[in-house]
Amino acid sequence: MFWLWAYRWRATLMAIGVGVLAALMRLTTLGSPTTLVFDEVFYARGAYSLVSQGYEGDWTGEDQLFASGDYSGLQTKGDYVVHPMVGKLLIAAGIKAFGPTPFGWRISAAVFGIATVVLVALIARSLLGSTLWGGVAGLLLAVDGLHITMSRTALLDGFLAFFVVAGFGLLVLDRARFRRRLAAAMASAGPDGARGGGPVVGVRWWRLLAIVAFALAASTKWSGLYFAAVFLVLSVVWDMVDRRAAGIEGWLVGSAVRAVPTFLATIVLIPTVYVATWWNWFVTDGSYARQWAEKHPGEGVTWLPESLRSLVDYHRQMWDFHTHLTSPHSYESHPNGWILQVRPTAFYFEDVPDIAGDERWVSAITSLGNPLIWWAGFAALLFAVWRLLIHRDTMGLVLSLGILAGWLPWVPYAHRTIFTFYAVAFVPFVVMLVAWALQRIAQPDGPRTWSRGGWIAVGVFIGVVLIVSGYYLPLWRGDPIPYDLWRLHMWLPTWI
Structure with a gap:
């Protein structure tokens, strides 16, 4: 027992x-x-x-x-x-x-x-x-x-790993649910279900949650965007594979067309979640560069509200820092050696x-x-x-x-x-x-x-x-x- x-x-x-x-x-x-x-x-x-x-x-x-x-x-x-x-x-x-x-x-x-x-x-x-x-x-x-x-x-990197794994896991759940709903839709539609790129299976809630998870990854470190791009493309490829396996005519075009909502959701959700995570920066006057737009009228992205214009310029400064950071460090390492752990960090x-x-x-x-x-x-x-x-x-x-x-x-x-x-x-x-x-x-x-x-x-x-x-x-x-x-x-x- x-x-x-x-x-x-x-x-x-x-x-x-x-x-x-x-x-x-x-x-x-x-x-x-x-x-x-x-x-x-x-x-x-x-x-x-x-x-x-x-x-x-x-x-x-x-x-x-x-x-x-x-x-x-x-x-x-x-x-x-x-x-x-x-x-x-x-x-x-x-x-x-x-x-x-x-x-x-x-x-x-x-x-x-x-x-x-x-x-x-x-x-x-x-x-x-x-x-x-x-x-x-x-x-x-x-x-x-x-x-x-x-x-x-x-x-920060451990949190980045969590959100990346969570996003990937949600896409795995999305695929499993998509397969079940696709099979049910094909069975109920009969022979006509294979035409026109296949049936519509409804809102992909797990995929939307995955986009939010990847947004939180990018809101931890910008490198989270690389994972978002790779895995969201993989999710669309999975759709193509599954529609083809189901015998759907025009599976390639059908999958591409049905990926458009995902693309739109991505370009809306990721920036929205990212900006929302800066809420404490917006509501405090003492944050770095918070008053930049007020001190630099007519500069930057002038069509944005002052708070967002300040945030955009702050990110320009952050980008300059990351792309020009070359200070020597005794434990810096070339990416070629990472997979073999050639130069770990002390x-x-x-x-x-005593x-x-x-x-x-x-x-x-x-x-x-x-x-x-x-x-x-x-x-x-x-x-x-x-x-x-x-x-x-x-x-x-x-x-x-x-x-x-x-x-x-x-x-x-x-x-x-x-x-x-x-x-x-x-x-x-x-x-x-x-x-x-x-x-x-x-x-x-x-x-x-x-x-x-x-x-x-x-x-x-x-x-x-x-x-x-x-x-x-x-x-x-x-x-x-x-x-x-x-x-x-x-x-x-x-x-x-």
């Missing part, structure tokens, strides 16, 4: 299982270290300013005074920030709930990170048609070091005093993905190409699109100061692609067959991944370890 119940609720139990594991990895010792880690100096202090005065004020004095509870450096002058609002508002929500403590400014990132793991497991379950392989994808993300580190740090490194003995101890946080997962991800990309060419297997291509959307757009900006941790936006697709490849290895002839050698290889791989994650966990949480042990974790010279 228990096994029958467990089988019936297997998807729920799987989601709970990977969620609990993700929570253990992300919530334990979340308040450590007690100092601002890497770019938390911008986002945690900015979020506190949002809570205390409604906008992001400039700061003076030593950066770490904030972590010690000294907020006297906050000024009423608006701070020149160069990213949209959503991620910082979410960090502010954590501070509002738990106070301006390390736990308070990191809890939102942790919660959204845990939610991302659960979403990935459920999406992979749907795409791969298996609760087991959905669980494998969730497990891999739950124990990946890059995602763990970004879920334990008050930066977020934190301090000697730990440890018994003469041995040197350190506390370090390195945004390094589990090397085996990422190296397998690169191999899975090549495997996806092979499967597409030889077996016409398109699932690997679909998941690869999520990687390419978050990776390739950065290549033209390799001259800029950019970092490997940006790859957290596409690590959900890396683990789903790896889970897909493992499924193909363990079940090469279909879902009801198993390869004994393949299953053993997959089991060994997952076991070694878990061992490696346990080995690197101190470097993802900042646990004190001997310096010599830290050196043993540096497998590549570029990691130091």
Whole structure:
């Protein structure tokens, strides 16, 4: 009886299982270290300013005074920030709930990170048609070091990853619903249903919600727009494939025509949601550049209201910053090395005093993905190409699109100061692609067959991944370890 119940609720139990594991990895010792880690100096202090005065004020004095509870450096002058609002508002929500403590400014990132793991497991379950392989994808993300580190740090990229995954998941739901409604419409219409591009299946509510999710991604970091473009085009291609499979005449033109409402909704919803997320900037006089239009009459986009004209010019300044940021940084990295984790970012490194003995101890946080997962991800990309060419297997291509959307757009900006941790936006697709490849290895002839050698290889791989994650966990949480042990974790010279 228990096994029958467990089988019936297997998807729920799987989601709970990977969620609990993700929570253990992300919530334990979340308040450590007690100092601002890497770019938390911008986002945690900015979020506190949002809570205390409604906008992001400039700061003076030593950066770490904030972590010690000294907020006297906050000024009423608006701070020149160069990213949209959503991620910082979410960090502010954590501070509002738990106070301006390390736990308070990191809890939102942790919660959204845990939610991302659960979403990935459920999406992979749907795409791969298996609760087991959905669980494998969730497990891999739950124990990946890059995602763990970004879920334990008050930066923006983890929120970006959540909204991208949510948008993709909503498009997966939209396709499933579209297929059901298309089949029902075709059955009720009879032979005439295949004519004229096929039947109209009503409002695509899941797709509209996906557009909103992508808008929130872009409202966290502008790079969310790349994912929106790739996945919304993919959704239209899915429509074409499904209409053709249903035997609809003129499926190509019919799908293109029916994509027009989606295009119109996109160009309306994304700007609308984006501008709405700047509400605190509009309602506060102290925000940076809020009064620009009043001080520069006749300049900028003159046909807009003053508030929007100020916002547009502010974004021009932000664009100039991002396109000309070339300040040297010891941990900047070329996008070519991201998928192999060639140059991870050191977020934190301090000697730990008061440890018994003469041995040197350190506390370090390195945004390094589990090397085996990422190296397998690169191999899975090549495997996806092979499967597409030889077996016409398109699932690997679909998941690869999520990687390419978050990776390739950065290549033209390799001259800029950019970092490997940006790859957290596409690590959900890396683990789903790896889970897909493992499924193909363990079940090469279909879902009801198993390869004994393949299953053993997959089991060994997952076991070694878990061992490696346990080995690197101190470097993802900042646990004190001997310096010599830290050196043993540096497998590549570029990691130091």
